[in-house]
Amino acid sequence: MNLSEFIRLAWESISGNKMRSLLTMLGIIIGVASVIIMIGISAGTEAAIEEQITGLGSNLVFVTRNFSRGGPAAFRQGGGLVYEDASAIADNVNGVVAVIVEQPSTETVKAGNVVLDGVAIRGSTADFPSVRDIEIDNGRYFTEREVDRTQKVAVLGSSLAQELFGEATPIGQTVTVDNIKLTVIGVFEERGLVSGTDFDAQLYTPITVVFQKFTPSQFARFRGDRVRAIIVEVEGPDVLDSTIQQIELLLARRHDVTLDAADFSVTTQQDIIQTQEATTAAFRSLLAWVAGVSLIVGGIGIMNIMLVTVTERTREIGIRQAIGAAPDDIRWQFLTEAVVLSLAGGAIGVLVGVGGSMLFGALSDMRTVVVTSSIILAFTSAAVVGIFFGFYPANRASQLDPIEALRHE
Amino acid sequence: MAVIEIIDLSRIYGKGEISVRALDGVNLSIERGEFVAVMGPSGSGKSTLMNIVGCLDRPTEGRYILDSVEVSEMSRAQLATIRNEQIGFIFQSYNLFNKATALKNVMAPMLYDRSRKRSNEEKEARAREVLISVGLEDRMEHEPTELSGGQQQRVAIARALVNDPAIILADEPTGNLDSRSGEEIMELMHELHQGGRTIVMVTHDASIAEHTERTIFLRDGRIERITKGGTVQETKEVASESV
Numbered sequence: 001m002n003l004s005e006f007i008r009l010a011w012e013s014i015s016g017n018k019m020r021s022l023l024t025m026l027g028i029i030i031g032v033a034s035v036i037i038m039i040g041i042s043a044g045t046e047a048a049i050e051e052q053i054t055g056l057g058s059n060l061v062f063v064t065r066n067f068s069r070g071g072p073a074a075f076r077q078g079g080g081l082v083y084e085d086a087s088a089i090a091d092n093v094n095g096v097v098a099v100i101v102e103q104p105s106t107e108t109v110k111a112g113n114v115v116l117d118g119v120a121i122r123g124s125t126a127d128f129p130s131v132r133d134i135e136i137d138n139g140r141y142f143t144e145r146e147v148d149r150t151q152k153v154a155v156l157g158s159s160l161a162q163e164l165f166g167e168a169t170p171i172g173q174t175v176t177v178d179n180i181k182l183t184v185i186g187v188f189e190e191r192g193l194v195s196g197t198d199f200d201a202q203l204y205t206p207i208t209v210v211f212q213k214f215t216p217s218q219f220a221r222f223r224g225d226r227v228r229a230i231i232v233e234v235e236g237p238d239v240l241d242s243t244i245q246q247i248e249l250l251l252a253r254r255h256d257v258t259l260d261a262a263d264f265s266v267t268t269q270q271d272i273i274q275t276q277e278a279t280t281a282a283f284r285s286l287l288a289w290v291a292g293v294s295l296i297v298g299g300i301g302i303m304n305i306m307l308v309t310v311t312e313r314t315r316e317i318g319i320r321q322a323i324g325a326a327p328d329d330i331r332w333q334f335l336t337e338a339v340v341l342s343l344a345g346g347a348i349g350v351l352v353g354v355g356g357s358m359l360f361g362a363l364s365d366m367r368t369v370v371v372t373s374s375i376i377l378a379f380t381s382a383a384v385v386g387i388f389f390g391f392y393p394a395n396r397a398s399q400l401d402p403i404e405a406l407r408h409e
Numbered sequence: 410m411a412v413i414e415i416i417d418l419s420r421i422y423g424k425g426e427i428s429v430r431a432l433d434g435v436n437l438s439i440e441r442g443e444f445v446a447v448m449g450p451s452g453s454g455k456s457t458l459m460n461i462v463g464c465l466d467r468p469t470e471g472r473y474i475l476d477s478v479e480v481s482e483m484s485r486a487q488l489a490t491i492r493n494e495q496i497g498f499i500f501q502s503y504n505l506f507n508k509a510t511a512l513k514n515v516m517a518p519m520l521y522d523r524s525r526k527r528s529n530e531e532k533e534a535r536a537r538e539v540l541i542s543v544g545l546e547d548r549m550e551h552e553p554t555e556l557s558g559g560q561q562q563r564v565a566i567a568r569a570l571v572n573d574p575a576i577i578l579a580d581e582p583t584g585n586l587d588s589r590s591g592e593e594i595m596e597l598m599h600e601l602h603q604g605g606r607t608i609v610m611v612t613h614d615a616s617i618a619e620h621t622e623r624t625i626f627l628r629d630g631r632i633e634r635i636t637k638g639g640t641v642q643e644t645k646e647v648a649s650e651s652v
């Protein structure tokens with residue numbers, strides 16, 4: 001007997017018992033569909049994260065304060081990064097294109113009758129738009145001079161401008177931030193979410209304004225103004241390493257700490273991407289396990305039904321043996337049936353999985369990507385599951401004694 | 410030359426105290442082209458003998474030589490090949506596939522035919538030819554549930570013939586049939602015999618046995634006597650066993 005005949009026999013038996021076949025396949029269908037959907041979700045998440053990180057701007061080095069480390073010297077100085085560190089980096093490190101400092105705060109913002117609570121305020125410096133890769137739509141950004149002079153000006157994110165002023169033009173208007181009046185000089189273009197931050201809903205003002213007006217701690221101004229992050233744009237990837245080294249040495253000297261016990265840390269986009277990738281990889285392997293388990297459960301369902309089928313069809317097996325079917329013929333017949341069942345389940349599962357991924361992506365704010373390799377993976381696993389779990393019942397069928405099988409009712 | 414040669418053959422079911430000697434030291438040889446009936450009371454071992462001759466079962470002791478080949482030591486796969494190519498088995502209860510048409514039923518043995526390479530068309534043509542020869546030309550597309558008992562048994566006979574076996578074994582082929590259908594089946598068996606086939610048939614009906622060349626009487630797993638053309642034929646077995 002050849003394979004096509006086995007497949008035909010299997011198909012006759014499966015289609016002759018549609019409801020049961022469908023129920024048998026259900027486990028595989030769910031298993032395969034969940035593999036595809038889960039891989040689709042994690043791939044979608046990964047793609048979204050990567051897009052966000054590259055959206056941060058190119059060739060950036062992030063210097064952040066590090067509280068857990070830092071020796072006595074850091075403690076004496078108040079610890080962490082200070083505003084002056086930024087200008088020191090700009091003046092002393094080679095390969096630096098721009099340095100910006102960012103200091104966030106959260107305040108109530110008023111404009112006319114509109115009052116918004118909890119608006120994110122981002123104190124920054126003049127190079128912010130170029131480093132952060134964000135364009136002014138209307139008006140202008142503030143200059144270095146305005147930063148130095150603590151000018152009370154503000155630039156609005158696009159959605160914040162919309163909320164405060166509606167269709168009216170905000171340029172030249174006044175917004176009140178925690179009783180401080182700021183003049184709006186510009187509005188940003190829409191930028192969207194970057195690394196989970198909504199740039200469009202923020203208010204941008206010179207960092208000096210944030211230090212003076214919105215930082216309550218007097219201690220913070222004891223020696224220089226402490227900042228959370230300094231963002232350095234370097235010339236290109238090839239100078240990245242040397243720039244990082246220079247920054248580390250410079251800051252270690254300024255902070256009077258050793259590199260091992262630094263009160264700051266220097267990271268690149270690459271580091272962030274790697275961390276994110278490690279997280280999503282862990283997430284993905286977890287999902288793969290869950291999906292794998294459901295495939296195994298599906299396989300057990302197939303084995304169960306195949307055992308029932310073999311018992312039910314004992315008489316048929318006896319007849320086949322009587323007319324000349326060898327043990328191998330019987331084994332192949334039932335194995336083919338199990339595999340065809342699994343593959344049919346796999347095929348339906350692929351359809352459900354692809355459809356489910358698309359539906360999920362459309363209905364939720366999570367992104368999903370249908371990965372071709374996940375379809376192949378799911379389909380092959382279905383086949384493997386069919387062979388693995390179909391073998392025992394098939395083998396049992398092949399070992400039946402012809403006389404006893406024929407006597408079976 | 411004997412096509413079936415059975416020497417000191419025993420078949421014991423079970424082990425120890427509950428064991429049953431269904432066949433007990435049977436010696437028998439059947440010539441090519443012979444028509445032999447097997448008779449005996451219920452439980453005397455007729456079916457057991459047929460199953461061993463038909464390679465569905467293996468003897469516990471003794472030898473069985475089919476067409477000069479020792480089959481008692483063969484593997485299950487080898488026995489399957491012999492069943493497929495050399496033996497056509499006809500059962501009392503027809504044993505057809507209920508969900509397949511008469512044509513598909515008759516084609517089934519050709520699925521397991523490893524020596525002849527036939528295309529699907531050739532297989533179908535062969536099945537039709539055999540079905541026509543048993544008088545079922547207008548019932549080929551019917552399933553067994555749509556056929557009478559006699560028709561079903563004719564499908565089974567067609568299936569037994571389709572691979573052109575040397576030996577036809579029939580275990581009470583008319584047992585489930587009314588007398589008219591039974592006669593038709595017997596007529597068919599006679600035709601097959603005329604066509605040169607070796608036939609061994611179990612029957613309870615003495616009048617049927619009369620039409621055969623030899624009748625073997627079994628009792629308690631032993632050959633009690635063998636009659637030829639209605640007269641007792643003294644074999645060496647009968648001489649020694651029935652004292």
Ligand SMILES: Nc1ncnc2c1ncn2[C@@H]1O[C@H](COP(=O)(O)OP(=O)(O)OP(=O)(O)O)[C@@H](O)[C@H]1O
Binds near residue numbers: 430449450
């Ligand atoms: N699988 C088995 N296990 C144990 N004993 C068996 C088995 N098959 C048959 N026997 C016994 O072997 C003996 C012969 O059985 P067999 O079926 O050959 O009789 P038979 O001559 O065909 O009878 P019948 O005319 O009723 O069909 C009987 O005593 C039966 O009980």
Ligand SMILES: [Mg+2]
Binds near residue numbers: 455457580
């Ligand atoms: Mg019997």
